[in-house]
Amino acid sequence: xxxxxxxxxxxxxxxxxxxxxxxxxxxxxxxxxxxxxxxxxxxxxxxxxxxxxxxxxxxxxxxxxxxxxxxxxxxxxxxxxxxxxxxxxxxxxxxxxxxxxxxxxxxxxxxxxxxxxxxxxxxxxxxxxxxxxxxxxxxxxxxxxxxxxxxxxxxxxxxxxxxxxxxxxxxxxxxxxxxxxxxxxxxxxxxxxxxxxxxxxxxxxxxxxxxxxxxxxxxxxxxxxxxxxxxxxxxxxxxxxxxxxxxxxxxxxxxxxxxxxxxxxxxxxxxxxxxxxxxxxxxxxxxxxxxxxxxxxxxxxxxxxxxxxxxxxxxxxxxxxxxxxxxxxxxxxxxxxxxxxxxxxxxxxxxxxxxxxxxxxxxxxxxxxxxxxxxxxxxxxxxxxxxxxxxxxxxxxxxxxxxxxxxxxxxxxxxxxxxxxxxxxxxxxxxxxxxxxxxxxxxxxxxxxxxxxxxxxxxxxxxxxxxxxxxxxxxxxxxxxxxxxxxxxxxxxxxxxxxxxxxxxxxxxxxxxxxxxxxxxxxxxxxxxxxxxxxxxxxxxxxxxxxxxxxxxxxxxxxxxxxxxxxxxxxxxxxxxxxxxxxxxxxxxxxxxxxxxxxxxxxxxxxxxxxxxxxxxxx
Amino acid sequence: xxxxxxxxxxxxxxxxxxxxxxxxxxxxxxxxxxxxxxxxxxxxxxxxxxxxxxxxxxxxxxxxxxxxxxxxxxxxxxxxxxxxxxxxxxxxxxxxxxxxxxxxxxxxxxxxxxxxxxxxxxxxxxxxxxxxxxxxxxxxxxxxxxxxxxxxxxxxxxxxxxxxxxxxxxxxxxxxxxxxxxxxxxxxxxxxxxxxxxxxxxxxxxxxxxxxxxxxxxxxxxxxxxxxxxxxxxxxxxxxxxxxxxxxxxxxxxxxxxxxxxxxxxxxxxxxxxxxxxxxxxxxxxxxxxxxxxxxxxxxxxxxxxxxxxxxxxxxxxxxxxxxxxxxxxxxxxxxxxxxxxxxxxxxxxxxxxxxxxxxxxxxxxxxxx
Numbered sequence: 001x002x003x004x005x006x007x008x009x010x011x012x013x014x015x016x017x018x019x020x021x022x023x024x025x026x027x028x029x030x031x032x033x034x035x036x037x038x039x040x041x042x043x044x045x046x047x048x049x050x051x052x053x054x055x056x057x058x059x060x061x062x063x064x065x066x067x068x069x070x071x072x073x074x075x076x077x078x079x080x081x082x083x084x085x086x087x088x089x090x091x092x093x094x095x096x097x098x099x100x101x102x103x104x105x106x107x108x109x110x111x112x113x114x115x116x117x118x119x120x121x122x123x124x125x126x127x128x129x130x131x132x133x134x135x136x137x138x139x140x141x142x143x144x145x146x147x148x149x150x151x152x153x154x155x156x157x158x159x160x161x162x163x164x165x166x167x168x169x170x171x172x173x174x175x176x177x178x179x180x181x182x183x184x185x186x187x188x189x190x191x192x193x194x195x196x197x198x199x200x201x202x203x204x205x206x207x208x209x210x211x212x213x214x215x216x217x218x219x220x221x222x223x224x225x226x227x228x229x230x231x232x233x234x235x236x237x238x239x240x241x242x243x244x245x246x247x248x249x250x251x252x253x254x255x256x257x258x259x260x261x262x263x264x265x266x267x268x269x270x271x272x273x274x275x276x277x278x279x280x281x282x283x284x285x286x287x288x289x290x291x292x293x294x295x296x297x298x299x300x301x302x303x304x305x306x307x308x309x310x311x312x313x314x315x316x317x318x319x320x321x322x323x324x325x326x327x328x329x330x331x332x333x334x335x336x337x338x339x340x341x342x343x344x345x346x347x348x349x350x351x352x353x354x355x356x357x358x359x360x361x362x363x364x365x366x367x368x369x370x371x372x373x374x375x376x377x378x379x380x381x382x383x384x385x386x387x388x389x390x391x392x393x394x395x396x397x398x399x400x401x402x403x404x405x406x407x408x409x410x411x412x413x414x415x416x417x418x419x420x421x422x423x424x425x426x427x428x429x430x431x432x433x434x435x436x437x438x439x440x441x442x443x444x445x446x447x448x449x450x451x452x453x454x455x456x457x458x459x460x461x462x463x464x465x466x467x468x469x470x471x472x473x474x475x476x477x478x479x480x481x482x483x484x485x486x487x488x489x490x491x492x493x494x495x496x497x498x499x500x501x502x503x504x505x506x507x508x509x510x511x512x513x514x515x516x517x518x519x520x521x522x523x524x525x526x527x528x529x530x531x532x533x534x535x536x537x538x539x540x541x542x543x544x545x546x547x548x549x550x551x552x553x554x555x556x557x558x559x560x561x562x563x564x565x566x567x568x569x570x571x572x573x574x575x576x577x578x579x580x581x582x583x584x585x586x587x588x589x590x591x592x593x594x595x596x597x598x599x600x601x602x603x604x605x606x607x608x609x610x611x612x613x614x615x616x617x618x619x
Numbered sequence: 620x621x622x623x624x625x626x627x628x629x630x631x632x633x634x635x636x637x638x639x640x641x642x643x644x645x646x647x648x649x650x651x652x653x654x655x656x657x658x659x660x661x662x663x664x665x666x667x668x669x670x671x672x673x674x675x676x677x678x679x680x681x682x683x684x685x686x687x688x689x690x691x692x693x694x695x696x697x698x699x700x701x702x703x704x705x706x707x708x709x710x711x712x713x714x715x716x717x718x719x720x721x722x723x724x725x726x727x728x729x730x731x732x733x734x735x736x737x738x739x740x741x742x743x744x745x746x747x748x749x750x751x752x753x754x755x756x757x758x759x760x761x762x763x764x765x766x767x768x769x770x771x772x773x774x775x776x777x778x779x780x781x782x783x784x785x786x787x788x789x790x791x792x793x794x795x796x797x798x799x800x801x802x803x804x805x806x807x808x809x810x811x812x813x814x815x816x817x818x819x820x821x822x823x824x825x826x827x828x829x830x831x832x833x834x835x836x837x838x839x840x841x842x843x844x845x846x847x848x849x850x851x852x853x854x855x856x857x858x859x860x861x862x863x864x865x866x867x868x869x870x871x872x873x874x875x876x877x878x879x880x881x882x883x884x885x886x887x888x889x890x891x892x893x894x895x896x897x898x899x900x901x902x903x904x905x906x907x908x909x910x911x912x913x914x915x916x917x918x919x920x921x922x923x924x925x926x927x928x929x930x931x932x933x934x935x936x937x938x939x940x941x942x943x944x945x946x947x948x949x950x951x952x953x954x955x956x957x958x959x960x961x962x963x964x965x966x967x968x969x970x971x972x973x974x975x976x977x978x979x980x981x982x983x984x985x986x987x988x989x
Contacts, residue, residue, distance in 0.1 A: 465896055472916075476897045478939065479979040480792050481866045481965060509982075525897050525939065525981050529768040530792060567896075582895065589917075 019101040022160060023050025023149055024169035026106070029098035030144045031177050034058035035184065036091040037142060040200065043187040044174065049166030051157075055145035062114040062142055065121035069133050071110055072103040072125040099144075104128045105153055106146040115140040127152040164498030168491040171195065175211055175490065176257035179250055179284065182207045195490060208235065208284060212248075213487035213517075215241065215533075216282060221328045223285075225320035230289045230312070232320045237282035238328065239274040244538040246280040253287045253294060258305045263287075266314045270321035285317065433580055439571040441580055448607040454575065454583065456596035458568035461586050463597040466506075466526065466560050475507035477522035478530070484520045485513055486533040492540050493518070499543065502559050526567045535566060561597045620685025620710040622656045624678050626719065629661070629706070630698040632674040632849075633691065635824050636665035638817070639672060640691040648733055651688035656681050656708075664737045665691065670818045670853030671737030674826065685710060688729040697724055738852055740845035744808035745836040746780055748800065750846060753833055754823040755951065756798045759974055760789035761819045762945045763796040772858025775813040778837065782807060788863050794942050795863055795977040796949075803832070810837035813860055818842060818853035825849050867977055868967045871958025875904055875929045879955050879970070882909075883947040885923045889913040890940035892921040899981055900943075903935040904959065913940070936962045936980040946976045 020026060027044060034042045037060025047053040063071065074097070102108050103125030113120025120138040124131040150157035160166060167190055178186045178198055185200040198210055209217035220235040251263045263285065271281045295306040307313050433443040441452040469475060488496065493516040496503070503510055507524030523530040542562035569575065575583070596602055612618075633652065641649040646667075655662045658681060664673035687710050698706075703719030710716070710728060717724040757776070765773035769791055776789040785802045788795065814822075827833060827846030834845045837855070844851040889900045889911040903910040909927050914920040936959065947955070952970040959966050968976040 462896065469897070473983065476899055476937070477982045478793055479963065479965075479982060481790065481795055481863075481977065481979055482792065482861050484792075522982065525899070529766050531768055532770050532792075586895065 019097050020105055020149075022169060023054055023166050024173045026050065026054045026102055026146050026149060027056070027170050028173045028177070029102065030054065030056035030146075031174070033098065033144070034060050034142065035177070035181060037061045039141065039184060041185045041187075044170075044189070046167065046170065046188070046190045048191070049160070049163030050170055051149055051160050051163070051166060053145060053147050054149070055143065057141065057143045059139070059141040062117075062120070062140055063110075063112040064114055064117070065133050065135075068110060068112060068121045068123045071099050071123065072108070072130055074100045099125075102146050103130075105156070106149045106151065108144070108146045110142065110144045111136050111138045112142040113138045113140050162498055164494050167195075168494040168498075171490045171494060176250065176252075179204065179207060179211070180252045180255045180257060180286075204284070204286075205235075212489055215487060220284075221324050223320045223324040225316055225323075227316065229293060230287065230316060232285065232287050232316050234283070234285040236284070236321055236324055238325070239271060239276075239279075239281065242275060242279040242281055243541065244279065245541040247541070248282040249280065249285075250283065251285040251287065253289060253296075253305055254291065255286075256296065256302065256305070259303055260305060260307075260313075262307070262310045262314045263317055266317035267321065269314075270318045270325065274325070283321070287313070287317075289313075433584065435575055435580060437572075438574050441575075441584070443584065445605070448605060448609075448611065451604045451606070452584075453571070453596075453600070453602055454573075454580075455568050455571045456600050457587060457602040458583060459564045460594075460596045460602050461583075461590050462526070462567050463561060463564035464590060466564060470505060470560070474505045476525040477507040477509055478525040479509070479522040480520065480530070484530075484532050485517055486520060486536050487517045488537070488540075490516055492537065495540055495543065499559065506559060506563055524563060524567075526563065528567065539563065539566060564597060620654075620656045620687060620708065620715075621682030622661060622678050623680045623682075623705055623707045624661055624676060626698055626701060626704060626706050628676045629663070630695070631826065632663050632676055633695040633698055635674065635821070635826070636663060636672060637691060637695055638820065638824075639665040639667055639670060641667055648688075648729070650691055651729060651734070652691045652694060653686065653731060653734060653736055654689050654694075654708075655686040656684050658684065666735065666737050668735065669815075670821060670851070672821055672825065672849060672851045673737045673739065674849040676848075679705065682709075686731050687713065687715065688731055688734055689715065689726060690728075693726060697726075737850070740834065740836070740843050740850045740852070743836055743838070744806040744810075745834045745843075745845075746785065746808065747803040747805075747832045747834050748785060750825070750827050750831055750833045752800050753835075756785070756787045756800060757819045757823045759798045759949050760787045760796040761816060762949060763789040763791060763794050763976070764816060765791035770858075772813060772856060772860050775815040775856040776819055777811065777813050777860045777863075778842070779811040780804065780835070780837065781809045788860075790861070790863060793939075793979050794946070795866060796946065797863070797867065797975050797977075799973045802835075808836075812837040812842055813856040813858060814842055815853070815856055818851070821851055821853070825851055866965060867975060868958065868960060868965055871960050871967060873904060873929075873931060873934050873959040875909065875927055875957045875959075876954050877909065877925070877927060877957055879947055879950050879953055881925055882955065883944065885909070885911045885925050886940050886943045886947065888923050889921050890944065892918050893940060894918075898939050898941055899937050900940040901935060901937055902943075903933065904929060904957075905933045906930050934959050934962070936966065937982065938978065938980055942978055946978070950974070 019029065023046070027046075027050060031042055031044065034056055037058060039058035039060035041059045043057045045053065045055040045057075099108070099110070104127065107124070107126040109122060109124045111120055111122035119135050121133045122136040122138075123133045150160070171188070174186060174188050174196065178184075178196070182201045182204045186196060186198045188195040188197075196210070198207060201207055205217055205220065208220070216237060219237055219241050221238060223232070223234055223236055225232040246264065249264065249267055251258055251260060253260075267281060267283050267285075275281060289307075293308045295308075296302050298304045298306050433441055435441055435454070439454060441450075441454055441457075443450040443452060466475065496510065496518055500510060507522065507526070508520065509522035511519050511521065513519040520530075520536060527535075539559070539562045542565070543558045569579075569583075594602060636652050640652065649665075649667055651665075653662075653664045655664075656678070659677075661676045661678050661681075662673060663676070664671060666672075697717060701717075701719050701722050703722065706717055706719040708715060708717055713728045713730060715726045715728050717726065760776045764776055767774070773791055776787050779786045779788075780802060783801050783804055784799060786797065786799045788797045790796070822833075822844050825833065825844060825846050826848045828848070831847055836843045840855055840857070842853055842855055886900065890898065890913065892913040892915050893899060894915045894917065899913070901910075901912040903912070904927075906929060907926065909925045909929075911923040911925070912921065946968060950968075950970045952974075954970070956969045957966060958969065962980060963982060965977045965979050968978065970976075
């Protein structure tokens with residue numbers, strides 16, 4: 001084998017791969033250039049999810065014809081000159097990689113005019129081949145476009161996803177940029193259809209409302225914390241207005257959207273004890289920090305940064321959020337100081353702010369948060385005694401939806417007597433089982449004992465059941481008395497558009513409602529209870545998380561998993577003996593039951609032999 | 620404290636309070652009942668800080684007044700298992716002696732200082748309603764409310780009082796029950812609130828004299844009820860109840876009167892064959908009869924006929940049989956009027972003058988090209 005120096009063409013394509021992954025990266029780089037050029041208005045035009053065309057037009061300072069000639073050359077940048085400048089970068093771009101990368105993998109063209117010049121210039125770069133700079137007429141500013149992305153890298157082109165999916169990535173990028181610059185107006189068009197048109201605004205609130213709807217904007221709590229070397233400001237949402245994923249946590253450092261572990265951790269810590277399990281708060285954070293205290297040159301996409309002092313950032317963010325939560329009465333003293341149950345319950349009763357100024361929804365959110373706190377703390381930690389099965393035939397009362405609460409007397413009796421009288425009757429009627437910690441079913445088997453994760457088992461059964469039924473017919477839809485309107489983010493909305501058919505097969509009946517809301521008229525009957533917008537968003541989030549699954553079939557499968565997960569009994573949910581019995585019987589009839597769709601085991605078996613060994617019995 | 624009391628009455632009161640007290644281990648203080656002896660009566664109360672009740676039991680003799688917390692589990696077990704008709708209670712230094720017949724128990728008690736007692740009925744405008752009428756209203760609506768996974772505001776029944784009218788509405792988004800009755804409203808009060816399930820159950824159980832009335836008041840955040848024998852107070856659910864008037868169909872295209880008992884029997888039979896995950900039953904109205912059909916790939920099929928007095932075009936809908944069973948079990952009338960518009964819109968079931976139940980059908984999946 002001989003070692004060769006790569007040709008410039010190949011080298012550029014490789015380098016381009018790091019910066020330009022998909023149309024959204026082109027949009028990101030071009031829009032950041034526009035902002036660095038001081039644009040007040042940025043217009044983005046797309047065709048076919050950006051795969052056929054990305055065009056960004058701005059009214060920024062423009063480039064001279066001499067600059068244009070250099071624009072597509074590697075590491076040509078107007079933004080820094082010496083290595084030292086790297087440590088005090090204030091522009092969004094600086095590496096001089098963006099345009100050459102775009103030029104290497106598409107048919108790119110830039111036309112630009114500086115405000116002082118009478119005429120502008122244009123230059124083209126197709127697959128790395130540069131044209132000469134020509135004179136052209138153009139209003140002041142810059143127009144940059146990339147046609148046929150990856151036309152010369154078929155392997156990459158093949159990996160582009162459907163146009164709605166690519167569009168949703170772009171929409172996410174534009175959302176981030178637009179949030180960081182409320183003073184700049186943004187227009188996004190796809191195949192001629194307007195997707196956003198955001199006027200410049202003094203305040204960020206309007207922009208947040210435009211993207212995320214009133215549920216968010218009306219409940220926002222401002223946070224602020226000023227310091228010598230760092231300012232933290234922004235908005236947080238109270239517990240209750242939360243999401244199943246942390247995608248609604250936006251952090252901007254010096255106007256640049258970043259994802260940072262210490263910031264995420266600080267947010268989680270600040271909300272600790274207030275969120276229901278597996279829920280994530282919604283947060284918009286704007287951190288201004290001296291440029292020399294942060295290194296943005298960590299990765300070509302610049303989404304990761306490195307702070308000189310992570311500790312300080314963590315502390316400031318956590319404190320700013322915690323203070324705001326406390327001032328807005330979302331951190332009841334009891335929750336903050338102790339995990340005891342009584343004080344929390346009292347705050348449940350009395351925490352409602354007495355000032356009439358709070359909206360209904362805010363009060364509800366407190367309630368929900370506290371409720372969530374309870375769900376996560378009381379039943380499991382307190383460890384209620386196991387409830388033994390009284391396998392009375394269900395008979396006439398099978399439709400009564402709650403089993404009679406077990407009185408303390410019963411419960412205590414069960415803990416005291418290891419062999420309750422009910423157990424004798426049980427053995428005559430088949431296998432014995434009972435629930436522990438409201439989450440697991442313990443079942444006696446002929447040669448040992450099974451411990452079953454009730455959620456995982458039910459989820460597994462549902463998953464296979466849904467798949468089986470879908471082969472025959474769409475799922476049954478339960479229609480709603482009052483159709484439910486769900487406000488979505490643009491990215492979520494587009495995701496729904498791309499998956500409409502799959503949703504319908506699963507029993508949803510959806511219609512568009514305005515530019516970014518949908519109305520749900522029916523939901524899968526399999527979901528025993530439809531919990532509205534929140535549940536729908538959770539479903540979407542689970543589907544969106546299935547990164548890497550490209551075919552519609554994969555996404556549909558993801559949706560089935562999500563539906564099975566939603567439809568299954570939860571950990572922490574008390575089951576009546578007949579419910580447990582039904583679940584175990586269905587397992588016996590099912591073909592697959594050992595692992596849930598996510599691959600977790602559903603059952604842990606312990607053999608009699610193992611038990612005998614543990615107790616040093618010679619069996 | 621020293622008193623003598625009828626075992627049976629105290630036992631009944633403790634059974635009712637048993638649905639309120641906290642399970643063992645979660646909040647020890649509130650797994651107790653508060654026992655108070657006054658000159659006129661014994662008062663037992665319990666609360667979970669969401670809802671609480673205070674019940675009054677007449678006594679033979681109060682020897683000495685006093686108040687103490689008694690663990691509900693043991694107290695009620697003793698009342699249940701002992702056989703004497705009268706029990707004598709003597710409490711001193713937080714130890715209570717219970718004597719009856721040949722039995723003698725000593726129970727360790729707690730002081731009441733930390734215990735947040737149930738606030739009584741209090742003053743203010745209130746309405747009066749017959750206890751049994753209220754229990755019937757609760758029976759007709761409470762089954763339709765949303766479960767613990769459902770939307771927050773639907774986890775209770777909306778109770779509204781205006782002029783002489785009292786109205787209760789329960790819905791879980793798929794079905795809705797509304798019932799109206801008359802109340803005695805001397806001060807012409809207007810009030811409204813969403814009452815959670817547990818409080819409804821207690822309201823229906825609150826003891827009182829046979830044929831007696833129950834006083835009811837909805838305050839800003841709480842509901843209060845009182846009878847001659849007890850008082851109750853519970854938190855309301857705060858939330859936006861949907862605009863339910865517009866989902867109640869004015870009048871259906873097809874109207875069929877059906878005998879409730881037979882209707883229920885047919886639905887229960889068809890429900891035997893439905894699948895567990897997607898229980899569905901087809902109800903077809905034809906001239907002269909109603910047909911109930913169900914099918915399950917794993918089990919088989921069922922079809923059941925019921926004669927009816929109907930002449931008109933055929934109409935067919937799918938339902939979750941559980942929902943039909945729920946409402947048919949609650950209706951006390953012999954006949955129900957079944958009103959249908961088409962296979963996708965809500966049906967209305969009316970019984971008597973004051974009750975309507977609205978039920979959304981299910982469809983065979985929007986993807987099937989309806």
